[in-house]
Amino acid sequence: MxxxxxxxxxxxxxxxxxxxxxxxxxxxxxxxxxxxxxxxxxxxxxxxxxxxxxxxxxxxxxxxxxxxxxxxxxLDAATARIRDSEEEVFGELRVTTTTGFGTLWLAPRLPKLYAKYPDLKIDLMLEERVLDLPMREADVAIRMKEPSQADLIRKRLMSVHMCLYATHSYVALHGNPEAPEDLQAHRLICQNPRSAQVGAAATLVNELMTNDISSLLTVNNYFGVLQGVLHDLGVGVLPDYLIRDFPQLVRVLPDVSSNEVPVFLAYPEELRHSKRISAFRDFVQDEIIAYRKTMKEQALG
The missing domain is CATH 1.10.10.10 (Winged helix-like DNA-binding domain superfamily/Winged helix DNA-binding domain)
Incomplete structure (x- = not known):
């Protein structure tokens, strides 16, 4: 034919x-x-x-x-394997993750990956929709829940909690709420509970809303929420992995947080021997180890 x-x-x-x-x-x-x-x-x-x-x-x-x-x-899988050199890492790697994690955690760390593998070409696809890895819509994914698709290699990277944050300057000007009901006197910045996000985050936001929040700013991704917080618009619901990279943030109501959100890295079984996948996986794991070490030092220090 x-x-x-x-x-x-x-x-x-x-x-x-x-x-x-x-x-x-x-x-x-x-x-x-x-x-x-x-x-x-x-x-x-x-x-x-x-x-x-x-x-x-x-x-x-x-x-x-x-x-x-x-x-x-x-054919796509065969092409990917053929393009992988035994000695070098090069070619295109399509990475999909959420808008928040991709913009706020992954992208700022990519210079280290490019410094080590300058011939690697990353196509970063940021969206809440879960792309079909077995159908090669992407090569590797970092998701905020365990992937359910078959024929995937998956590794749990870390856990995330959604917490409340404001800037030091905001707290100095408007005060630090001591109980959830004190949020009535502040603007809450969060993702809209109806927008695509992990269930734990939506549950936390819905719980906070029961405190008769008078002023509200909702955004459809955490990058937008962070910008609102950094510009002193109010108290924001944000993932706790931000605290290392944004020292101007201070935790508000430290006893309030979402349930644990697992973070998984996944890729198709047929790409098990891909040099590009291995390089990216090892890079992410090394960055997670460094992140955990810093967080531990901050907690002790």
């Missing part, structure tokens, strides 16, 4: 449109249509139902799409 025709068929099935597939493949709509028609003739089967709103796969088309998707997945 002609691989070019299969490749074009897959693009059309994925896009649901001849025009969009043509744009991705840098082919004209008529050229894409001819290739799909030729594939249907060679298989003696109709692969798409055509209507005004686009294309829908037939039952035969679904079968072929499942096959091409599996083929591309295997």
């Amino acid at each position: 002609d691989w070019d025709k299969l490749r074009i068929f897959h693009a059309v099935a994925d896009a649901g449109s001849l025009t969009h597939a043509g744009d991705q493949l840098h082919l004209s709509q008529s050229a894409v249509s001819r290739q799909v028609r030729a594939l249907e003739e060679s298989l003696n089967a109709t692969l798409f139902h055509r209507h005004a709103r686009g294309l829908i796969l037939t039952e035969q088309g679904e079968l072929l799409f499942d096959a091409t998707r599996a083929m591309l997945k295997r």
